[in-house]
Amino acid sequence: MTVNLHTLSKRMWAAGLLLALMMLAFAPQAFAHATLEKTVPAANSKLDQSPPFVELHFNEAVEPGAGSMEVVDSQSNKIKTEDAVLEDGGTALKVPLPTLGDGVYTVSYHVISEDGHPVSGSYVFVVGNPPNWKDAATFATETNSNSGMQQNVLYAVRILYYAALLLATGVALWSVIVRQPSVSLQSAFTRLSLIGMRALLITVLLHIFLQANSLMKGQPLSAWGNLFTDTSTGRAWLELIVLVLLGFIAVRFKEKFARLLWVVLLLGVESLIGHAAANDQKVLTIAFDFIHLLAGAVWAGGLAVLLYVWYADRKEAGRFGAVFSRGALISLVVLVVSGVLMTLLFLPKLSYLWLTTWGGLLTVKTALVVAVLVTGTLLRLRMKKNGFPAGTLLKADAILMACIVAIAAVFSYMSPLPPNEPYNFHQMGEDMHVTLNVSPNVPGGDNTISLQVWLPEAAGAPKSVILRLRSSSKQDAPIDIPLVQKDDGPNDSFPGYLRAAYEATGPFLPYASKWTAEIRVMDQDDNEIVRETAFRNY
Template sequence: MLRGWEYDWTLPQSCPTRRKREHMSRIARQLVAALAILVGVLALGTTAASAHATLESSSPADGQSVLTSPSEIRITFSEAVTTISGGLSVLNADGKTVGTGNSEIVGGRTLVAPISETLSDGTYVATYRVLSADGHPVSGSILFGVGNEALDRSAQPSSSGDRLWEIIGGISRFIMYLAALVAAGVAFFLAFIHDRAEDRWRIVPFVRIGSILALFSAIGIVMSQAALLTGKGAGAVTDSNVLRDVLNQNLGWSLALLMIGLAAVHLSTDISKKVVSQSLALYGGLAVTVSFAVWGHATELSPEAISLAANAIHATAAALWLGGLVGLVMVLSLRTPETVRSTAGIIGRFSLMAFWSVIALTIAGLTLTITGSDANLNSILTTTWGQLVLAKIGLTLIVALIAAWNRRTLVPSLTSPTENTNELAVRWATLLRTIRTEAVLLVAVLALTAIVVNVPPARTAVVAKTDRVDITQRVDTGNVQLSVDPAIVGPNTVSVRYTDGTGQPVNVANSMSIEFSQPSAGLEPITRQVPASEPGVFVIQGNELSIPGTWTITIAVRTSDFTEQRTSFEVPVRR
């Protein structure tokens, strides 16, 4: 429109082009908002996540006071670990490092560090950083004391720095999964599903931008791994030895395969020859999805071959489904209902691909759930890993139901002859809305996946949860709780805690006598003296529980010069 001598380049409100631009802009804003919410949820989930190899026992035990300086620190984990640019260090209450020798792994699961000097009486923190067998950093600390002094709990180091890098690593994994799967899936869509019309160039940026985002997210993962393994923050990335250690693991092979695959799918969009383009999209996409299987849970679940295959199939099906949805959303957004005849082929091919993708995703997902939980329903229902998997299954089921309705109802109605253009437009818009919903829900599934990979599998968590024995009895001073962990033959940590009726600790005595006996096996009492590690708390670690069966553990404290309080517990110990 002309205004004086100037031309108004603003498109009229009724212009179809303007309406389409506004529509696409609104969709973009909604997607950005949804992604921001998902990243926030992911950050919260990552801070609550646990490492994959969990601490089973230590010597000295966490919270234990020993009368003399220990000659070494031993920490045993639930699965195999390695020391990479980390190991074990011991700090005193002032935060100063005490002399320790080189850390080493004994028996695959036990981290051992000799102490080269005699520790004076006081509180100490042993901090460990190792790499679990599935490639995830594991860090933590135990608190122990030397002498009869109460433990100084303020000596416990802060883990806020690690939490930040855990969040960065979790968000980087989510973005890498999302970007790489979208890039691979959209490349396949363009090569095999699309009709190669000119609007394909409006879809190609999803492949290129996705590849670039996945590359930068991979860098974020490497940085978080280096920071968590060393505790040195971002500065760890500048150490070539640390980077070599990080990339020498399965992570290095995974990222190499990912980069090769992303390069191939990127090139597939530039090749005009159909056969070459399809080959690059197919094999490049497979390289991308297989790269996720060679690092993480799948490498430790058994049987390993089945787990790796299921993981690769799971990722491949997700890429085809999600990438296909993104491609189809763009096609339906860029075209009008009047082009339904020419677009019917794309819709039909996508519907067939989505059908088989859902079947593959279901079979692979069930296989991974079974291997991750040892087919134990209780472990699925009661562990964080299992509950997250159930949430993934629930969301995927909703998406599958929407897809089934599209395939059986909407798609046939679009391709059936009709003279009513308004009805055709309504069907077209409905299909577009449902496909967008599918895509958003699948992104939510990927966010849950990024959290799941940072949580111990159900079978590991259940073992750690069910091995420990906790018994509480009423006594004159309130309550006394006995904990035996792991309650199996061999080294055990026995903790005793005295509390009042409100659960607050009661300072009953400075030391405690504890007796271990098994009358049915003819074992006479084995007596140990244990100093209080803090008011009302006593911890002892040793090999007294040497045979299976029901042990009688009796604890005795002198509550006054003339009164001794004795409490007995029956504790089952298995082999």
């Protein structure tokens, strides 16, 4: 049988066309990608209680067994949930939630529509009353408004005050620790107590005056009374002055309990007016700060006594040095542990250590503490060999102590966190001018985002404007900002350009991160103009 090749070719083409038409006829109708139509909880909503689940509704079915949905808190920690399930014919994705505490939560989804296209996005909701985000403003001090010279003077007085505080309380503690001090040791206690108390009284008065003067600048003298009676800080300052004055009496008491009680009260009040009292977990940070100060007093006061006795009586220095070396080792361990715990409580992320002067000073202080441990070890070895400490090592230890005290005095008065500042972006261009403002640029709270675009008059008003925020940790899940156009008249006009202004307020920055703002503007001719700018918050 002979087959005409031309006829066979026509028949094959016809069969292929018929097969294609049949496949199209019976294939699922997916003419567009799946789009998100509804969320539960609603995007940017504020709820009184924890929602039982998160539910996403799409305009068409999404693929089962593919994609994911996760919920993260304001620390970017993933909330443990059950597996997501599909409902309503595959158009709804639902995830049951555990009970959520007060906070800002971000829902991120990555799904595949039935036409095979990936769909992703993020949105935010709020539960209860989230605590204020901690940044540099949390630990703001009156030094922020001072000039450079005034601030340097305040830091110098702060160093002297801190040194006098540790010397006075440290010597008092050692006079309690040593049961039967020798004549030389008792002389050291008496002499150093007097020096420490006088220095403490002068520096505490000067320190409080400088701070109060900065706070009350431009205020009438009558307002000073309100500062010391109507504010917790002012009352704490008065308590500090009274306790310092009582110290002159306490150090003369033969009863050791009186000296110990005075030290505890004085260091306790000092802990209440520092950074520890500004932290969210006040009880823990105040307790650790008190322990930190107590350990610092034991080390600093003991070293001062050892140096004094070393110059007066070498044999007694050897005897006291043996006791001091054990106490110093314990106090240094306590200093390190309490310091680490306070750092973990102060900083949301350890990476912030490298972003502030506070972190830099803490790093230097840590290195000096390591040097002290090495010096202390050498001192112990020398005392085991010769019976008394070496003068060179003692002097080196004293210098290291002075440096650590100075750093501690300064960095305990600085903010441990980097500041969050409003972000402003402006860019000119022939095709478009754009201005973006994010204020106050604080994660976990409401931020006002304003966007202005100027298009050439020939292009007309924007057809659509989209603003998306992408986190550096979730680059494929942007948060679309629900911009609302503002009719507030011309502002910062440019000849030949038409201005359009938009604004939105809400918790659009749910956690600290580096953010990229993507601005997409469509003109009346469907030409899309894209601009990007990056900013971050802490």
